[in-house]
Amino acid sequence: METLSKDSPHFKRCVELLPLVLDNQTNDEDTTYFHQYVQNWPEILSCYEREIAFRSAIKQKLGTLPAPEELLTNIRDRIKQAS
Amino acid sequence: MAEDKDKKNLNPEGQEQSPEQDERQEQVEEKRPRYSERVKVEIFDNEFLPQIDSMYNFAYRLTYDEDDAKDLVQETYLKAFRFIDSFQRGTNAKAWLFRILKNSFINDFRKKSKQPSKVDYQEVETYYNSEGVDESITTDLRVESVQDMIGDEVSIALNSLAVDFRTVIILCDLEGFTYEEMAKILDIPIGTVRSRLHRARNLLKEKLKSYADSMGY
Numbered sequence: 001m002e003t004l005s006k007d008s009p010h011f012k013r014c015v016e017l018l019p020l021v022l023d024n025q026t027n028d029e030d031t032t033y034f035h036q037y038v039q040n041w042p043e044i045l046s047c048y049e050r051e052i053a054f055r056s057a058i059k060q061k062l063g064t065l066p067a068p069e070e071l072l073t074n075i076r077d078r079i080k081q082a083s
Numbered sequence: 084m085a086e087d088k089d090k091k092n093l094n095p096e097g098q099e100q101s102p103e104q105d106e107r108q109e110q111v112e113e114k115r116p117r118y119s120e121r122v123k124v125e126i127f128d129n130e131f132l133p134q135i136d137s138m139y140n141f142a143y144r145l146t147y148d149e150d151d152a153k154d155l156v157q158e159t160y161l162k163a164f165r166f167i168d169s170f171q172r173g174t175n176a177k178a179w180l181f182r183i184l185k186n187s188f189i190n191d192f193r194k195k196s197k198q199p200s201k202v203d204y205q206e207v208e209t210y211y212n213s214e215g216v217d218e219s220i221t222t223d224l225r226v227e228s229v230q231d232m233i234g235d236e237v238s239i240a241l242n243s244l245a246v247d248f249r250t251v252i253i254l255c256d257l258e259g260f261t262y263e264e265m266a267k268i269l270d271i272p273i274g275t276v277r278s279r280l281h282r283a284r285n286l287l288k289e290k291l292k293s294y295a296d297s298m299g300y
Contacts, residue, residue: 019277023255025262054288055256061237062257067139071153072132075160079127082161083120 240290248283
């Protein structure tokens with residue numbers, strides 16, 4: 001693909017899409033568009049990759065805490081009493 | 084008495100509302116078909132209970148106390164069952180439950196602590212309304228330094244954020260809610276969700292950067 005300048009309307013669109021793609025808020029079409037055109041601008045691509053890596057690391061470090069087993073039992077008991 | 088008063092002024096999602104809103108809510112409730120006991124149990128078992136791990140995670144990240152988190156989740160499920168007729172079957176149960184949990188936290192748990200977090204949103208709220216926003220202007224933090232940290236340090240950094248900032252990070256980055264879902268859960272406009280997220284992430288990066296610097300990462 002021919003490298004595009006920052007004057008290209010695709011540049012502005014990619015900048016607009018960047019936070020949305022990072023937050024998984026785009027549809028398939030916009031996501032594909034972003035990944036196709038972002039290759040033209042290493043600074044946007046670098047920002048995207050850093051952010052994705054950062055969020056992935058945070059998610060991995062925080063992990064998921066399973067609910068204690070007794071919690072489900074307690075809820076079921078309380079619902080039985082309430083109904 | 085105080086408890087009865089609270090109940091009268093809460094909508095199904097646990098938000099406080101005016102008598103006029105109460106009346107409108109009742110009209111909506113009357114139009115909506117009531118579920119049979121069998122269907123209620125089906126909805127509860129198949130749509131509500133599978134969310135228990137996410138609910139507990141959210142509650143724990145809000146309260147930072149295992150017992151409080153369990154109480155908050157239990158209370159949320161009891162409210163959900165009590166108001167199950169106002170839940171439309173097949174819609175987003177997780178978002179509905181999170182909304183109840185968040186409101187229960189604000190109405191009950193945060194009042195108990197008597198230390199409401201205050202955040203100055205003045206600069207934040209209009210952020211995404213401005214032209215030429217550049218998401219890349221963020222606090223510089225090497226990902227490697229985060230990877231070198233242990234989970235506790237990341238948790239401590241997240242905990243140190245005001246609850247409103249902490250909440251958006253949990254909802255978006257850990258639970259994967261859409262902006263629209265987050266706006267409904269938090270009762271704020273989508274633009275505010277985005278600006279708050281942006282600010283929250285930068286604050287988290289600042290906290291982590293301070294830690295990384297102090298540890299020589």
